[in-house]
Amino acid sequence: MADYEHHSYDVIIIGAGGAGLRAAIEAKQRGLRVALICKSLLGKAHTVMAEGGVAAAMGNVYPEDNWQVHFRDTMRGGKMLNNWRMAQLHAQEAPDRVLELEQWGALFDRTKDGKITQRDFGGHRYARLAHVGDRTGLELIRTLQQKAVSMDIDVFMECKILRLLRDDNGAVSGAVGYWRPTGEFITFSAKAVILATGGVGKSWKYTSNSWEGTGDGHAIALWAGAELIDMECIQFHPTGMVWPLSVRGILVTEGVRGDGGVLRNSEGKRFMFDYVADMFRAETAESEEEADKWYDDHTAGRRPPELLPRDEVARSINTEVKAGRGSPHGGVFLDIASRRSAEFIRRRLPSMYHQFMELAGVDITATPMEVGPTCHYIMGGVRVDADTAATGIPGLFAAGEVAGGMHGSNRLGGNSLSDLIVFGRRAGMGAADYVEGRADAQTLDVQQVQSIIDESLEPFSRETGENPYDIQRDLQELMQSNVGIIRTGAELDEALTQLEALKVRVDNISVKGGRVYNPAWNLATDLPAMLTVSTCAALGAQARKESRGGHTREDFPKPDPEFGKVNMVLSQPNGSGMNAEVKLDPQPILIMPDDLKALFEEAK
């Protein structure tokens, strides 16, 4: 019988990036007892990595901009697979959420008349991204962190959640986890749980994600009976660093292209002009001259093709490299050095300058960068109600990257930070509405808790067995090669077979040493979630026999209107956990009302 400490709250929030923090602030403002739980120290979540900005149709630079245009850009960027209601709420509410950040102490870059300035990004018709140089995510997380601290929200740092608990009526009732610094177990009972755990990128070899991106929230939601949707829709950001090998995958902000940077192949050609899809032809420049005029005045020319949505750019880079026109280390060239002054580059892109100088010894004011696609973001996720962020399980909510639907099959840059604050707030509201007037959660099911703890300790009980780091490496290789940027049916079948073999190995992990800050054990407890989300991604990719947004099938290279009408819904109807079967069921997407449909007709 293991000892554990126990806490009771109205709402617990798992994950303390932008969405988790924003949700916690909202719930706390409603007078609820709130706990914020995070796997790392507070303020280190992946939000901190976001660079370019937060998309909001504030109209500070282009007064023509409004929520309808932002909504339309978002839906088209997502290839119309988006939950239209989420996209609508997001476009409508993002400006207020950005202004709110300044009420809490954020300092965005300004226009000449003192308003928040906005920059261009891929897929956005107007300059729309409020930003602070190229460290907007840091500004966002620090602002929310300082706000949360000033409100005295209880924070449980370096605390890993293993599983959710449910009561006899099927409602979520709490969670079980452990403190990483001590290895001691901890239980929470709560009337509502908000998942804000971010993404899944750590299951791929080349990723911009940190060690935390192991899909914990996706997995514990699925295991608790919630549904996931469209897990095959994974964004490979077109510009990650490719060299040195040790930094491969680290993000290079889209802001480089928004600020004038262009992509060239080994022949020096701006190849993106060759890859403009029909859907975007009308609004994309046909020549370099036209494109170059656009940066200063969006009415003088059409958009440069470098600023097409991320899925388009990533696939094009992939094709260039495969055709033998890549850079020496297997990427392409991102050139801003020849196009903007050194002073401009250092002011607008200070952390990119710093990052390349320190890590690659490359001065980006003098030399082009070498870049290539890196696993960056999952559009799919926990199925939620747009207005309340509620999942299908009573008392369970999800917001941010862990939630699915908002971005359809491809996310536009800048729409993630705005997603966090719009739906973080809505999750906080949804949970508060649910909780108010509800009696305290039932007492813990001691047996359920005990079995979760016992399961997590199994690696210590094996004298010999698998090394968790080996399994992680093999998983990353597998997902990179078989469920990567371009997929085929045969490779996906193979991936699903191999994933089952990896699960057997996870069940045979052996870990030495104690529980105090033991990274091998921590990884062992992350791996079941990683295997679960990888399985979901492969199943979705296998079932979606078309190419759409972040999901590209070599054997089905075109979008198929029939598949455009369905979400790939994943669930575990029989059993729960890494080894239980995951069922896939295509279900119709939400139908957009006519007044919103009209926005797409007008634009034609």
Next chain:
Amino acid sequence: MADLTMRIWRGDQDGGELVDYEIDSQEGEVVLDVIHRLQATQAPDLACRWNCKAGKCGSCSAEINGMPRLMCMTRMDQLPEGPITITPMRTFPIIRDLVTDVSFNFEMAKRVPAFNPPAMPEGGYRMQQIDVERGQEFRKCIECFMCQNVCHVIRDHEENKVNYAGPRFFIRYAELEMHPLDTNDRRELVREKMGLGLCNITKCCTEVCPEHIKITDNAIIPLKERAVDAHYDPVAWLGRKITRRTKRSAAEAAADRP
């Protein structure tokens, strides 16, 4: 070919020792890469913190050959020949190996009276770029806590920790003090309760800052001047009394805190 010797402090609060690991070098690696390879091959339970691996989150602070550095931003090929010594930050209590208990910093963060702007006008606040840039320099802080680690006021004097916010929080106070919108007055608080006077501007904090924030010159010295002005200058005192924009006193500001 194992051509590298990594000399890493292993232990916990009860003590520990430097342990040598032999490993082969690989092109373009940073110190954190080598630590990760050691975890995967030789020392699975070697504890270290990290997140972004791109110098943006400030998690992987350690002392490399005695110098506080981010492990993710320290290239192996820029370190001198011979064994490379990695030890945890010395100012904070050890948890295990390279991981220290940095909760001191989170406690100090709680003691900062909150930002308090006037009501927002329709369409948002107006501020000039030049005015926001002063605060933006300090908001680049990634909270690696290396400035706190290297500050001798707490590195060598544990007893000062209760009364000393440290460089990280002096830039936070300076940022709020210089914020175009803030209305709280924290000058008396930093002077009396946060130990601003204990800093004798040796600039060690500025030297180790990975974000190159001029902590001493741009934050601490101006803050000292303002705090001293507020406390000792009767003209300034009278001026504050009669100017329209009144900042609240430290006591009032601190009362915001529970």
